[in-house]
Amino acid sequence: ELKVEQNPLFLSMQEGKNYTIYCNYSTTSDRLYWYRQDPGKSLESLFVLLSNGAVKQEGRLMASLDTKARLSTLHITAAVHDLSATYFCAVDMNNNAGNMLTFGGGTRLMVKP
Amino acid sequence: EAGVTQFPSHSVIEKGQTVTLRCDPISGHDNLYWYRRVMGKEIKFLLHFVKESKQDESGMPNNRFLAERTGGTYSTLKVQPAELEDSGVYFCASSPSSGGDVAKNIQYFGAGTRLSVL
Numbered sequence: 001e002l003k004v005e006q007n008p009l010f011l012s013m014q015e016g017k018n019y020t021i022y023c024n025y026s027t028t029s030d031r032l033y034w035y036r037q038d039p040g041k042s043l044e045s046l047f048v049l050l051s052n053g054a055v056k057q058e059g060r061l062m063a064s065l066d067t068k069a070r071l072s073t074l075h076i077t078a079a080v081h082d083l084s085a086t087y088f089c090a091v092d093m094n095n096n097a098g099n100m101l102t103f104g105g106g107t108r109l110m111v112k113p
Numbered sequence: 114e115a116g117v118t119q120f121p122s123h124s125v126i127e128k129g130q131t132v133t134l135r136c137d138p139i140s141g142h143d144n145l146y147w148y149r150r151v152m153g154k155e156i157k158f159l160l161h162f163v164k165e166s167k168q169d170e171s172g173m174p175n176n177r178f179l180a181e182r183t184g185g186t187y188s189t190l191k192v193q194p195a196e197l198e199d200s201g202v203y204f205c206a207s208s209p210s211s212g213g214d215v216a217k218n219i220q221y222f223g224a225g226t227r228l229s230v231l
Contacts (some may be wrong), residue, residue: 004155040224092218101156103155104155105154
């Protein structure tokens with residue numbers, strides 16, 4: 001059974017600081033997703049990482065994937081208040097279309113002015 | 114383009130009652146998924162439709178849950194009778210047929226229905 005673990009589950013940080021969220025998974029997978037959720041809103045897709053060594057960046061967020069270590073990271077650079085949200089990583093086990101996602105527990109990020 | 118919409122956004126019912134949740138996927142998306150997040154736990158897969166057919170219902174907790182997708186458009190998830198442990202947020206997601214393009218495998222989520230069973 002695929003297990004996905006995120007840490008930390010809660011992160012409070014000051015504006016301008018850097019931090020990393022970690023996502024470990026237990027079974028080989030070549031596709032990992034990062035989503036963002038604002039309270040009461042839908043999960044918004046941030047990144048899709050498809051291969052070992054993949055790195056993607058969007059603004060102050062950068063995601064990477066190490067399939068050998070079964071680890072993905074979401075790095076936050078110079079955090080701003082607008083990044084406050086819950087971040088989820090999710091893995092699917094198959095490269096075919098239409099697969100179930102297995103989610104981590106989510107990291108609730110609070111950026112304080 | 115309209116996103117995935119779910120109705121209602123919040124439902125409060127008593128134990129033993131019946132509730133039906135509705136999901137309208139993005140138009141043209143063949144794949145439709147239901148997930149659930151019970152408080153304090155991870156988001157868990159419930160089932161997956163391809164058009165009107167159930168592709169995978171391995172995550173459905175028990176036979177009190179019935180999902181349908183008549184005509185391959187919107188879907189409903191009925192809980193009958195509801196129990197206290199059914200409380201949580203029910204998410205629906207959709208994705209198009211990928212045709213081999215992995216970028217199309219992204220699942221687009223609705224805002225969820227928060228179900229409270231008292």
